[in-house]
Each structure stands twice: as C-alpha cells, then as structure tokens.
Amino acid sequence: MKIALFAPDGRMGRAISDAAAQTGDIEIVEEGGDVLIDFSAPDALRASIDRALSGNMPLLVGTTGLDEGHESLLASAAEDIAVLKAPNTSLGVALLSDLVERAARVLSREDWDIEIVEAHHKHKADAPSGTALHLGLAAEKGRVEDAHDEMGRCGTGLKRETGSIGYAAVRGGTVAGDHDVLFLGPQERLILSHRAESRAIFARGAIAAARFLKEQGPGLYSMADVIDAE
Known part of the structure; x- marks a missing residue:
C-alpha cells in the first residue's frame, strides 16, 4: 500500500x-x-x-x-x-470511547457527574484536546441527550449543573497524551483512562x-x- x-x-x-x-x-x-x-x-x-x-x-x-x-x-x-x-488514531482510545458511551448509558445523569481531564505536551495549541471533546460526545451519545459543557472552571460561587460534562486541560513537558473520564457518583467513582507513551x-x-x-x-x-x- x-x-x-x-x-x-x-x-x-x-x-x-x-x-x-x-x-x-x-x-x-x-x-x-x-x-x-x-x-x-x-x-x-x-x-x-x-x-x-x-x-x-x-x-x-x-x-x-x-x-x-x-x-x-x-x-x-x-x-x-x-x-x-479521527481526533485520535489510537486503537486504545477508540475502544475507550466505546466504553465511555456504555458507562454513560448505564449511569444516570442525576446521580453520576462526568468530568474529563486531559494532559498534553506544552506545544499543543488547542484545549480541551480533540480527544477529550470526542470522549465527551461519546458520553452524550450514551445518555442520548445534549449536555452543557463546563470548561476550565475559575472563580468563586460556582455551582455544577446537573448532567453537565466538565473539562480540564493540563499542558507541560513532553506528555504525548493522557485522558481520564471520571464518573463521580454517590460514595463511588469509576475512572476510565488511557495513557499514550509515545x-x-x-x-x-x-x-x-x-x-x-x-x-x-x-x-x-x-x-x-x-x-x-x-
């Protein structure tokens, strides 16, 4: 080829x-x-x-x-x-996206909050990463509804909207790409992660x-x- x-x-x-x-x-x-x-x-x-x-x-x-x-x-x-x-061509991330969709379908928006945290090298120009946004869309697909995106929270008196998806971006060093999708429920947490080593x-x-x-x-x-x- x-x-x-x-x-x-x-x-x-x-x-x-x-x-x-x-x-x-x-x-x-x-x-x-x-x-x-x-x-x-x-x-x-x-x-x-x-x-x-x-x-x-x-x-x-x-x-x-x-x-x-x-x-x-x-x-x-x-x-x-x-x-x-493909915002990310890793086969592992493709599978992660599928797992995120499944988890979001099962875990109710009323009891489970979704947060996406990603880290990349200091030269990456966009934030959140395309992969993080892609994972957020997978979560929305699982819940069969649009979600409010909460980007980079800063300030006081903040209140999390039920059913929203939060994003946090970390930039520094030579990180190839880390992504964590956190499902935060009552007295328990489910964290789906992927680490790119190169x-x-x-x-x-x-x-x-x-x-x-x-x-x-x-x-x-x-x-x-x-x-x-x-």
Missing part, C-alpha cells in the same frame, strides 16, 4: 514514516498514493481535501481544533471519496485506519469503524 502524507515533515508525519518502515508492505510516496493522511493544521484542511479529491484518494484527517466550517468541508468531500476523521501508537493506528480506508467507498468514517472491522 502507498501512503501519501500531507505534512511529511511534521511530528506525526515523521512518526508515520517510521511506523511504515517497520511494516514491510507500506511505501510513503510524495505523489499519488492509495490514501492521503493529514495531521497538519485546520487552516490547511481545504488544501488537503482538494489534493485528495483531485487524486481520487481516500483521506484520513487527524487534525484537531476543527470548527463547523471544517466539518462541512469534510462532509462534502465524503460524497465523493472515503473520509475518516506518538508511535497514533502512527500505528493511522496505518490501521489507512488500511481500512483503502477498501471503503465514499462516506464519512471514524476509528470506531476501524476497530469494528478488526
């Missing part, structure tokens, strides 16, 4: 190249390719979509910090090519997603589809 990287010199581009070299059956190419992978920046999304459409290549987008306009661009592109949007896990997950995406027709896919196909 031939993989084209939209940002080959970025941190994730280099990690994917290293991971591909260990597979023995994947070649990183500058032009063409069976799948295009973009881990660049929101402002570059239109350019990566145009490149994928012009080459009729499936597109894997691992960029975080996307807004509604970006989501609209991806949905439009998915009418013509296979598009997989970018290599995201690179391996991106390659697994690329293998999946290569076989798909036009449409919008997620990492949940990848683990379901395993």
Whole structure:
C-alpha cells in the first residue's frame, strides 16, 4: 500500500514514516498514493481535501481544533471519496470511547457527574484536546441527550449543573497524551483512562485506519469503524 502524507515533515508525519518502515508492505510516496493522511493544521484542511479529491484518494484527517466550517468541508468531500476523521488514531482510545458511551448509558445523569481531564505536551495549541471533546460526545451519545459543557472552571460561587460534562486541560513537558473520564457518583467513582507513551501508537493506528480506508467507498468514517472491522 502507498501512503501519501500531507505534512511529511511534521511530528506525526515523521512518526508515520517510521511506523511504515517497520511494516514491510507500506511505501510513503510524495505523489499519488492509495490514501492521503493529514495531521497538519485546520487552516490547511481545504488544501488537503482538494489534493485528495483531485487524486481520487481516500483521506484520513487527524487534525484537531476543527470548527463547523471544517466539518462541512469534510462532509462534502465524503460524497465523493472515503473520509475518516479521527481526533485520535489510537486503537486504545477508540475502544475507550466505546466504553465511555456504555458507562454513560448505564449511569444516570442525576446521580453520576462526568468530568474529563486531559494532559498534553506544552506545544499543543488547542484545549480541551480533540480527544477529550470526542470522549465527551461519546458520553452524550450514551445518555442520548445534549449536555452543557463546563470548561476550565475559575472563580468563586460556582455551582455544577446537573448532567453537565466538565473539562480540564493540563499542558507541560513532553506528555504525548493522557485522558481520564471520571464518573463521580454517590460514595463511588469509576475512572476510565488511557495513557499514550509515545506518538508511535497514533502512527500505528493511522496505518490501521489507512488500511481500512483503502477498501471503503465514499462516506464519512471514524476509528470506531476501524476497530469494528478488526
């Protein structure tokens, strides 16, 4: 399989190249390719979509910090090519998302509060992380209702809204990515966690997603589809 990287010199581009070299059956190419992978920046999304459409290549987008306009661009592109949007390409995080949805479905909003705490390296530009927001959406899906988001609380006289989802972001050092989803109930706590020890896990997950995406027709896919196909 031939993989084209939209940002080959970025941190994730280099990690994917290293991971591909260990597979023995994947070649990183500058032009063409069976799948295009973009881990660049929101402002570059239109350019990566145009490149994928012009080459009729499936597109894997691992960029975080996307807004509604970006989501609209991806949905439009998915009418013509296979598009997989993944705020986190770790297979472990994909499974964590499924577990969060299940837990939220079982634990009532009246008795169980949900808090999401994440930590990343000091150079990460967006907060909360795309993964944290993705896990929050999984919790909302489990509870079959929209939830009020409480971001970075600060001040006095604060009161937690029943059913809300709280987010806290920590930035520093070289942390690849830590995520904790806390279900806080009466006299007990359930904590679902994931720890990323290096970018290599995201690179391996991106390659697994690329293998999946290569076989798909036009449409919008997620990492949940990848683990379901395993």
